[in-house]
Structures are given as structure tokens and as C-alpha cells.
Amino acid sequence: EAGVAQSPRYKIIEKRQSVAFWCNPISGHATLYWYQQILGQGPKLLIQFQNNGVVDDSQLPKDRFSAERLKGVDSTLKIQPAKLEDSAVYLCASSSGQFYGYTFGSGTRLTVV
Template identity: 90%
Template sequence: EAGVAQSPRYKIIEKRQSVAFWCNPISGHATLYWYQQILGQGPKLLIQFQNNGVVDDSQLPKDRFSAERLKGVDSTLKIQPAKLEDSAVYLCASSLTGDTEAFFGQGTRLTVV
């Protein structure tokens, strides 16, 4: 079945480098989420889109993180420059609307060395 697709699955970069993650949500899903999951913690919402507009980005470290969802479909999350504490799994999820079940991708595991 077609689910939420994310790439890459793994990424290792040095601190101060930049990195980008890509997400393709389930077709027709208006809401798209990016979460950061640090080891041993629950997923933390970074940014939420409704179509191509930002609904919530209150926990996005905007000095280094940016995200966009052009045309209201695919989305990219970028970190520039990366810090050691950015090491985490970055999860993308989508839902039909904000109040329906969220479907998650397999995540991108980022290691910053």
C-alpha cells in the first residue's frame, strides 16, 4: 500500500554541515507534520502544514531549521548548520485533516558527528 515515503533512511554528517530530508505524504492528505525524535524521548512536533500553509512552527529552531511544502504535496526539512544535538530520527506524518489519524513514514535517522 502507498504510505508516507521519506528519504534518505540514514544520514551521517559533520557538525556545521547542512542536510535536507524529503517527505512524500499519502495522496490527498492535507496535513503534513515533521517530528524530531531524540533517543529515549517521544516525537516532538517541529512543524505542521495544512496544504502549503504553516499551521504551527512554534517548536522549530528557525535559526537553523527550515521547511517548505511547495504545491501542498511533498515537503523538505533542512538543517543548516547542523549541531551535535540535532542527532535524532526525523519523522514525517500526514493525515486527511488535522483531526484524523496520522500516518507516519519510516523516518530518517540523522547522526551528527
């Protein structure tokens, strides 16, 4: 089966600019996650979707981050305006809902200068 697709792979922007990341999960996976991984740390959950509804967004900085999952398939994560501390790898993962079904994409490395 095809994996979780993410784009772009790399992005460099200036602070206060906006940026968007795209994720296409594995077909049929109802649950989609966005994680932020700062250099030297483990991934931290930003938001979890079940189909097109939000399950958990408690750690999403809602003043600057937004995410949507239209039609319960693809998802977009946006940052506006970006700050220097947003420099990180943004990982998307999807799950069939069962404990063995977490599959990760290759991530987007964001550098804010």
C-alpha cells in the first residue's frame, strides 16, 4: 500500500510569513495526526482528526496554527505568522484505529529565519 505522503519536504521562510503543509494519509485510515518535532526532542502532538472532526487540539497554538481535514482525507496544517521557534520537522501520521496501524510520513523540515 502507498505510504503517508507529505509535501513540501523542506521549507525556508522568514519570520512573520505564512506557510502551509499538506498530508495525504493512507487510504481508508480514519485517524490523522500532525506532530511537531523540534531538533533533539521527541514528536509532540499538535492535532488529531477522526475523519473530518477534531479529537484533540489541546497543544495546537491556535493563535497562529490552524489545521483542517476536508472530506476526511487530505489535511493541511498552516502557520500564520511564523516565529523562529516554529523551526521544526512537521510529521503527519495516519491510523486505521487499531494499535498497530500508525504510519508516518517523511515530514516537512521548516526553517524560520
